[in-house]
Amino acid sequence: MSDPFDKLDAAMKAATPEPDRLAKAKNLNLAMENFDQLQGSPTPARPTAENRPMVGRLMAGVSSMIQSLSTRGGLVATTAIVAFGLIVISPQGRSLLTPPDVVLPSASTPKETRLRNDSDSQLSEADGETALGENTAASEPVFVSPVISQEMADAPASPTGTIAISQSLSKSGSNLVGGIAPMPARRLDHDVAPAQTNTEAFSNEAPNRLKVTVDDPVSTFSIDVDTASFGVVRSSLHNGMLPPADAVRVEEMVNYFPYDYTAPDSDGAPFRPTVSVMQTPWNADTQLVHIALQGQMPAIDDRPPLNLVFLIDTSGSMQNADKLPLLKQSFRLMLGQLRPQDQVAIVTYAGSAGLALEPTNAGDRAAIIGALEQLEAGGSTAGQQGLQQAYSVAETMAQGGEVTRVVLATDGDFNVGLSDPEALKNFIADKRDSGTYLSVLGFGRGNLDDATMQALAQNGNGQAAYIDTLNEAQKVLVDQLSGALFPIANDVKIQVEFNPATIAEYRLIGYETRALKREDFNNDKVDAGEIGAGHAVTAIYEVTPTGSQAVLNNPLRYQADAADKDTSSELGFLRLRYKKPGGTKSALIEMPILPEVSPTSVDVQFSVAIAGFGQLLRGTDYLGDWSYGDAIALASTARGEDPFGYRAEAISLMRLAKSLSTD
């Protein structure tokens, strides 16, 4: 160690840390985002005015610079920052409303603007930008667009296109306002109009068809505890419209409601199937086979600690009152349900993916609420990068025995990067095995990309719920939080084999998007739905007994008469497969479906009323003359205790649908 310089080299090498993995991922994302922004947006932004808050934040940054820099040099620097902003935005003048903003890093250092000026730098190759900017800065209306778009979001533009410069500018530092010219009017007509466009996309399949038992005796599907469809139906009806038929997934409507089916024994399987057979309300010649699964409710008091990563869409389209603001209120409600040992982190995605809240103990409510309140909508949506970051944060939080879940809150739009539901699906499916669950909460209407939400939740072992009111938030995030967050059985599959001797035809009501191939039932690699703590899952078949006059198909003349071979009176045989959370091998539950028609509980009756209601909304030939009035009558007699008033609400929705359908 004679040469001190060698010693210094060695010491430095020893001391230099490796880059932090999280920070690295974040910084790489940030750079990619900025890169994309600078290229302009190849995917056209959504018609809503979404870039305003991003520019607004930029302004806030500039304004805080103005306040904090008092020296001459500081003011020069400020001018240069404005100039830099201009030179980036101007070439994109074709769309002032979607300026390629430089993305600001996440909220951890809000006080500093990252848009550095380089007027003093010796960097010759980059200097051109800055110099050019300085010459043109002062007189140009650089930051006008944000204000306009703010107005647009709230109200239609006036025909003349004259719009007051308000709020964000006047707040942002008076020395800038003087230099800003009003927005050219011609932009407005062009950019406002599409704001009305509805870009919703729903995921559904054609209603299940009647199957002939002799031809196709086996029916296989995955359970579905999503409730999103009911929320969408409700919000449509409240808006005075019947829901789009494809928005109606009957099983999600049925499973929206809590039912009090027979609970499992504490030492047995995590859920208990109950099968009942009843007369079909809408067809005197058929019967319903009602399959109810009741999940056990583990003792809440000793539940394992919970790690939640909220992945929050802060894109511009989220700024409506029924989106981000409702989301904030909803999560505040939820915080009350968490224990001090639970951990919460918040990742946002829009423009840049960012960690808005480091993993924080739920006991530190002030910090969590503070971070929530900081969120504001702005930028376009980059769903996948946010997901990647959320999963990597979740991985850092996960410890043995804890339940880790990413809760994605979005209006469903993933329009930057991987917008293809298939590709997102694959990404989520890859992550599923890490043991981190994904729940998807949908907010607001107009952009709702139901197909993507479904794809994500179904592939992420999670639940999709649609939150349109604070009441719904209360239901999903407070009353039924444990079911939403604590899985008790994974990959639950149902297979029913009908007996051709007793059942001529059958039809599964709903579950169209959950159909599985017959051979998938025994294949543990095939993913299926999850049951959460206390969840009830209902599946209903409408079956036509042999010899009934309701049989729609004639028997085949040249087919071996399978019906004669089986003299059993059973209607069929029910098989269930499920895995314990974290397990890879499935367990099997089997039971025969017996033909006795037994008196049914109000829970069963109510679920049937909802199934009928859902089919009416979807439109089906199988219900005959059965009407909304009949659904109302059936549901009203089956209200039961209804402690939360969900059933009463459903009945009033039926009434709304009845009125709307007779228009």
Add this chain to the structure above:
Amino acid sequence: MRMKTSDEALAKAAANGDRDAFAVLLKRRYDGLFRLAFRLTGSRAEAEDLTQDICTLLPGKLRAFRGEAKFSTWLYRVAVNAAHDRRRKAHTHARMAQSWGEWEIAIKAEQAETSGQILWLNEAMTSLPDDLRQTVALVLDQEITHREAGDVLGVSEGTISWRISQAKKHLQKLAEREAGQ
């Protein structure tokens, strides 16, 4: 697939809007960039902030990359300038001056066995005047020649060599003082 493409080719492609090229390039260079940021600042937190600054700036800067310089040289120049910008802010400067001093306290806890060496490193770096420290930080990586360091800092190769010799003298004096104690 593009792992063998040169930095310069990637940078030029990225400057023309090739997203993949930019991603490959940045991933390839990130760790080195972070280590330089550490040597320039002397604290992990500062290094991370500085790296973040650079990542934020880079896409815009890159548009001006013409391939006239070696990419690493160009990148380090961006880094040194970004560090300079950070330092120019008064409060950051104060923090920075402390960094090389405070920093060992945190490190010491986790790396007790090397603490002597780190104390010495801290003392050695702090004792160097700003321009020498900056030069040393660049050259220590050994990926960069004196001529390239000269390009980064906008001085001649001779100046770099002179600064390094000055730095060595500093360290020599420090060593003598230590030996004398």
